[in-house]
Amino acid sequence: MQSLLDAIARATPGTDARRLFHGRGGLHPDATDWALDWYAPVWLVTRFGEASDEDARRIGEALAARQAEVHPGQPLNWVFQRRQPDGPTSRPLTTVMTGQVPEAHDVTEDGTHYRVHLLRGQNHGLFLDMAEGRRWVRAHAAGRKVLNLFAYTCAFSVVALQAGAKEVVNLDMAHGALATGQLNHQINGITAGARFLGHDLFTSWGKVNRLGPYGLVIVDPPSYQKGSFVAAKDYPRLLRRLPDLLLPGGHALICLNAPEMPESFLREALAEQAPDLVVEGRLPNPPAFADASSDRALKVLVVRHP
CATH class of the missing domain: 3.40.50.150 (Vaccinia Virus protein VP39)
Known part of the structure; x- marks a missing residue:
């Protein structure tokens, strides 16, 4: 999981929604089942499979430290989604770990606005x-x-x-x-x-x-x-x-x-x-x-x- 923590430490989230770490791409052998997305102002961490309380603690600490660097004075909002494989689909368990995350909010990409739902299922409204x-x-x-x-x-x-x-x-x-x-x-x-x-x-x-x-x-x-x-x-x-x-x-x-x-x-x-x-x-x-x-x-x- 160290590759994910390193990605958090150098992440530069801006105004647009985007992926910040893609472990599923197979380029990070120690974190193949992890993903990190930015749906401003929310960090979304996804684990494809089981995750321990210790994993969540380390990620939360890393996110808090990076949030303080890139957005000083602003609250940390982060959501943890764990997807349990179930044949060709998965069953997500989504938890707001820190902050205030609404059921729906708007994000941007290239100046266009999109409504997303980070707490609803595994598809959030914008791929x-x-x-x-x-x-x-x-x-x-x-x-x-x-x-x-x-x-x-x-x-x-x-x-x-x-x-x-x-x-x-x-x-x-x-x-x-x-x-x-x-x-x-x-x-x-x-x-x-x-x-x-x-x-x-x-x-x-x-x-x-x-x-x-x-x-x-x-x-x-x-x-x-x-x-x-x-x-x-x-x-x-x-x-x-x-x-x-x-x-x-x-x-x-x-x-x-x-x-x-x-x-x-x-x-x-x-x-x-x-x-x-x-x-x-x-x-x-x-x-x-x-x-x-x-x-x-x-x-x-x-x-x-x-």
Whole structure:
């Protein structure tokens, strides 16, 4: 765990939410099951597995010392989340260790505001590893109609509309996540241009097609969510329909965050199911998410319809 403590001692949290330590990347053998995130003004420490009281004590002392250095006079707020493996999912136990942490608060990234819930489950409302994907969308969405599949809290939609997208269609089965997505638009002053569809994609192709075609399609599904999407089974049948959704010259972001599935899975599925589409490249992940294996890390491919 010393690598985590060393990272805390040199952490420089700023105004934006971001990851500060990524043990899961395999570059720190003594801390492979630890992560440290900054959701200003809250430090979030995550342990994938069991953690002792001594671990918590040492982390708390390190955070208190660093807080006093980088934010003198300001209270320390830190949350400890322990995730117990349970098959392909995990059961988080979240504890406010120090300070006053609300059930929800707003954070920023590149000037955009997002509502996050650090005390609710294991998904907090903003996936920090997708920062480069949001920047790509911000740079390419102007003038395009966008389809945001598995929209979650609609972060892609917010940045697309800020960048000048014509319209964004957000689709997700989780009505609670979409409600937060609507709030994310409101807190950024976006009052028009977004649709929110609380539907199962695989029973809603007709509606999705009627609202298209699209200049940009974003596909960022869960890797394994029983009853919703299982990547190994469902990604190929989704990619089969992708060319029909895209305008000629349109782009798609194809995302996969499953450590057990390599980049070749996506490339082979695209070649088989949508051979006319061209893979232009893979987006880099934020430096904080550096990984010993590119196949284990988040994979985001940029695809173009000729």
